[in-house]
Amino acid sequence: xxxxxxxxxxxxxxxxxxxxxxxxxxxxxxxxxxxxxxxxxxxxxxxxxxxxxxxxxxxxxxxxxxxxxxxxxxxxxxxxxxxxxxxxxxxxxxxxxxxxxxxxxxxxxxxxxxxxxxxxxxxxxxxxxxxxxxxxxxxxxxxxxxxxxxxxxxxxxxxxxxxxxxxxxxxxxxxxxxxxxxxxxxxxxxxxxxxxxxxxxxxxxxxxxxxxxxxxxxxxxxxxxxxxxxxxxxxxxxxxxxxxxxxxxxxxxxxxxxxxxxxxxxxxxxxxxx
Amino acid sequence: xxxxxxxxxxxxxxxxxxxxxxxxxxxxxxxxxxxxxxxxxxxxxxxxxxxxxxxxxxxxxxxxxxxxxxxxxxxxxxxxxxxxxxxxxxxxxxxxxxxxxxxxxxxxxxxxxxxxxxxxxxxxxxxxxxxxxxxxxxxxxxxxxxxxxxxxxxxxxxxxxxxxxxxxxxxxxxxxxxxxxxxxxxxxxxxxxxxxxxxxxxxxxxxxxxxxxxxxxxxxxxxxxxxxxxxxxxxxxxxxxxxxxxxxxxxxxxxxxxxxxxxxxxxxxxxxxxxxxxxxxxxxxxxxxxxxxxxxxxxxxxxxxxxxxxxxxxxxxxxxxxxxxxxxxxxxxxxxxxxxxxxxxxxxxxxxxxxxxxxxxxxxxxxxxxxxxxxxxxxxxxxxxxxxxxxxxxxxxxxxxxxxxxxxxxxxxxxxxxxxxxxxxxxxxxxxxxxxxxxxxxxxxxxxxxxxxxxxxxxxxxxxxxxxxxxxxxxxxxxxxxxxxxxxxxxxxxxxxxxxxxxxxxxxxxxxxxxxxxxxxxxxxxxxxxxxxxxxxxxxxxxxxxxxxxxxxxxxxxxxxxxxxxxxxxxxxxxxxxxxxxxxxxxxxxxxxxxxxx
Numbered sequence: 109x110x111x112x113x114x115x116x117x118x119x120x121x122x123x124x125x126x127x128x129x130x131x132x133x134x135x136x137x138x139x140x141x142x143x144x145x146x147x148x149x150x151x152x153x154x155x156x157x158x159x160x161x162x163x164x165x166x167x168x169x170x171x172x173x174x175x176x177x178x179x180x181x182x183x184x185x186x187x188x189x190x191x192x193x194x195x196x197x198x199x200x201x202x203x204x205x206x207x208x209x210x211x212x213x214x215x216x217x218x219x220x221x222x223x224x225x226x227x228x229x230x231x232x233x234x235x236x237x238x239x240x241x242x243x244x245x246x247x248x249x250x251x252x253x254x255x256x257x258x259x260x261x262x263x264x265x266x267x268x269x270x271x272x273x274x275x276x277x278x279x280x281x282x283x284x285x286x287x288x289x290x291x292x293x294x295x296x297x298x299x300x301x302x303x304x305x306x307x308x309x310x311x312x313x314x315x316x317x318x319x320x321x322x323x324x325x326x327x328x329x330x331x332x333x334x335x336x337x338x339x340x341x342x343x344x345x346x347x348x349x350x351x352x353x354x355x356x357x358x359x360x361x362x363x364x365x366x367x368x369x370x371x372x373x374x375x376x377x378x379x380x381x382x
Numbered sequence: 383x384x385x386x387x388x389x390x391x392x393x394x395x396x397x398x399x400x401x402x403x404x405x406x407x408x409x410x411x412x413x414x415x416x417x418x419x420x421x422x423x424x425x426x427x428x429x430x431x432x433x434x435x436x437x438x439x440x441x442x443x444x445x446x447x448x449x450x451x452x453x454x455x456x457x458x459x460x461x462x463x464x465x466x467x468x469x470x471x472x473x474x475x476x477x478x479x480x481x482x483x484x485x486x487x488x489x490x491x492x493x494x495x496x497x498x499x500x501x502x503x504x505x506x507x508x509x510x511x512x513x514x515x516x517x518x519x520x521x522x523x524x525x526x527x528x529x530x531x532x533x534x535x536x537x538x539x540x541x542x543x544x545x546x547x548x549x550x551x552x553x554x555x556x557x558x559x560x561x562x563x564x565x566x567x568x569x570x571x572x573x574x575x576x577x578x579x580x581x582x583x584x585x586x587x588x589x590x591x592x593x594x595x596x597x598x599x600x601x602x603x604x605x606x607x608x609x610x611x612x613x614x615x616x617x618x619x620x621x622x623x624x625x626x627x628x629x630x631x632x633x634x635x636x637x638x639x640x641x642x643x644x645x646x647x648x649x650x651x652x653x654x655x656x657x658x659x660x661x662x663x664x665x666x667x668x669x670x671x672x673x674x675x676x677x678x679x680x681x682x683x684x685x686x687x688x689x690x691x692x693x694x695x696x697x698x699x700x701x702x703x704x705x706x707x708x709x710x711x712x713x714x715x716x717x718x719x720x721x722x723x724x725x726x727x728x729x730x731x732x733x734x735x736x737x738x739x740x741x742x743x744x745x746x747x748x749x750x751x752x753x754x755x756x757x758x759x760x761x762x763x764x765x766x767x768x769x770x771x772x773x774x775x776x777x778x779x780x781x782x783x784x785x786x787x788x789x790x791x792x793x794x795x796x797x798x799x800x801x802x803x804x805x806x807x808x809x810x811x812x813x814x815x816x817x818x819x820x821x822x823x824x825x826x827x828x829x830x831x832x833x834x835x836x837x838x839x840x841x842x843x844x845x846x847x848x849x850x851x852x853x854x855x856x857x858x859x860x861x862x863x864x865x866x867x868x869x870x871x872x873x874x875x876x877x878x879x880x881x882x883x884x885x886x887x888x889x890x891x892x893x894x895x896x897x898x899x900x901x902x903x904x905x906x907x908x909x910x911x912x913x914x915x916x917x918x919x920x921x922x923x924x925x926x927x928x929x930x931x932x933x934x935x936x937x938x939x940x941x942x943x944x945x946x947x948x949x950x951x952x953x954x955x956x957x958x959x960x961x962x963x964x965x966x967x968x969x970x971x972x973x974x975x976x977x978x979x980x
Contacts, residue, residue, distance in 0.1 A: 280750070284748050285774075
């Protein structure tokens with residue numbers, strides 16, 4: 109496993125290696141970030157707000173005089189964790205429904221497709237606003253909202269892939285052999301959809317990071333004292349005028365995470381990397 | 383004028399190099415040199431992978447990405463390299479290209495005329511009106527129907543053979559010096575191929591251009607080329623004038639190619655009367671919707687009968703659109719017939735897969751034409767075969783492995799391919815695996831849908847031999863579907879000729895050796911190119927069809943609009959009777975045996 113991972117990394121083009129480095133960096137941070145944090149993320153430790161970097165506060169302080177580095181190390185876990193869970197739920201549900209639609213009877217296909225069209229026509233931010241307003245903000249609800257928002261897009265892509273594959277001769281052969289729908293969907297079709305699906309998952313992960321950050325920015329995401337990268341940007345927005353590190357660093361963090369994921373996915377799905 | 387003018391094309395030590403799978407440079411064209419005199423046609427012939435298309439593309443100064451060209455190429459005053467004029471500058475103007483698949487080469491969303499005159503406009507060889515006038519002239523020369531208006535259609539509104547000729551018009555519009563034909567008729571039916579070849583040759587003579595004709599079919603090349611260059615694995619095996627090469631091939635490989643052009647399979651011992659295994663009775667089928675009376679809008683098969691004996695081989699031939707693949711799909715249960723039924727050992731089979739027992743499914747296996755899409759690229763050879771063994775025979779673990787090894791042995795592949803994925807195999811190997819998957823079920827009958835059509839002649843011969851051996855050793859029966867009568871004759875005991883979903887002739891293989899035939903069978907047989915020069919006539923019998931103006935009607939003989947021997951007031955009034963001839967074959971025709979023999 110370890111060996112094949114190294115081989116995979118070696119075969120990647122330069123852009124892919126940069127992406128892999130960025131992604132690995134953020135994953136490591138998500139796991140051990142809180143252990144590295146020099147201060148408690150909620151503690152008011154600096155006497156100065158929007159301080160520049162110094163020996164005590166490497167990345168300066170925020171609008172309340174909290175340590176930016178500590179808050180970033182803790183906040184990254186929320187952004188990455190929530191996005192990963194949400195993208196997994198969205199993709200598994202979307203692809204599962206798409207395969208059901210592709211091998212199922214026509215009425216089911218039609219029903220699912222129209223239901224997804226309905227879902228896709230609801231603006232995601234408004235949808236989130238309404239649900240948060242109705243049920244109050246919680247981690248579980250946030251994850252669910254974000255997953256549901258992105259199921260429809262994944263469904264459409266996976267369904268068009270599956271419908272294309274369903275016409276191919278090897279699927280016909282399996283059908284003529286008398287294979288069940290389950291086998292056809294999971295063994296004959298799914299392995300041939302993985303590559304484009306991963307490209308889609310990468311994009312969706314980025315959208316989810318941005319949506320979560322956007323929601324946090326609006327104050328609907330994670331509630332204080334917790335903070336993800338998006339809320340870090342929002343709460344320090346008043347420092348924008350003076351170019352405070354407290355706002356630049358979380359913004360750069362979001363950018364590097366999304367760019368890294370995209371670079372990696374692009375490189376991994378383009379060439380013949382196995 | 384010099385006594386010996388310089389040749390139009392000079393190629394010296396042409397090498398094309400790519401990076402091989404192991405990272406080392408791999409020469410796909412290796413030190414190839416040849417000359418072509420002005421106005422002559424040189425054929426590049428060889429199997430797939432022989433580098434023939436690569437050489438043809440190199441003559442336009444082009445190679446696929448990742449490949450590099452070295453050596454000297456000179457065409458007229460242009461040469462490969464950086465000194466002007468380069469080959470690349472003349473591409474599309476003085477040097478033009480006709481690709482194999484016209485259907486893929488035309489843009490489906492633009493009218494044909496706009497695309498045909500595009501090279502003339504890009505290279506500014508004339509005003510749009512002049513280009514259009516020349517295009518119409520070319521359409522007429524290429525014997526296209528209604529030359530004035532065909533340009534206003536879209537590519538999907540004309541037939542495959544017409545599209546191929548239209549692409550030739552596109553190549554000739556700039557009055558090129560050199561035209562490269564890359565397998566232009568390979569994707570066409572034999573009957574269409576004859577028309578297209580005739581049109582190409584006629585126009586070519588008028589244009590006085592030099593030609594490069596790339597093909598794997600020696601018989602086609604014999605009609606078109608003055609010189610033949612035989613290639614194998616990127617190297618020249620032999621170059622000679624067509625007449626000399628056909629008469630006395632000097633190289634072993636050339637002889638292999640010539641032998642493969644006429645597949646001969648060791649004869650089966652004649653079986654007096656095979657007990658019927660699969661009985662297809664009165665099958666009708668269609669795609670798309672049916673009207674209120676249950677009649678389909680587009681019948682693909684109407685009332686087809688066919689019986690396959692145990693261990694027998696029945697061939698079905700016809701052009702594309704004759705419904706021959708539909709028969710296989712109906713028998714396999716992939717398409718429900720609108721009428722009629724399929725009997726296996728006297729027991730009726732359910733119309734679709736869902737209603738059949740696993741045992742019934744096991745006994746009837748289908749093999750598709752194109753192994754590239756018939757084998758799942760995500761699975762290894764072992765997975766593919768193992769799945770069938772587990773599904774039908776419950777074989778697992780060591781037992782399954784042993785059976786997979788035995789299957790690979792049967793189809794003569796090394797046991798090491800078990801772990802390979804199908805995209806790592808060659809075309810012939812893939813087709814063997816495709817076939818082994820059907821064999822894994824241990825079936826009684828295998829439906830072979832054009833299994834040899836996508837293969838080179840040499841590989842095709844090997845696959846046919848394999849099929850014949852398996853039939854002898856395992857006693858499996860075949861329903862063998864093909865558009866190529868020579869292939870069918872080599873393998874089958876009985877042949878059914880299908881035209882537009884109706885059976886026009888049925889008979890034992892031997893009855894197809896000499897007339898009398900149904901007029902359509904006659905057309906099919908006479909359309910197969912023969913391996914001699916001068917086989918291709920300048921006109922076809924088609925032109926003489928007396929009812930060419932009539933549109934096809936399902937209640938009359940479907941062949942009527944194309945039939946050269948149709949009888950007025952009979953063929954256009956009443957449906958044809960089934961007639962049993964003295965040779966034992968049954969034909970659907972108004973003409974009597976004596977008339978058909980004449």
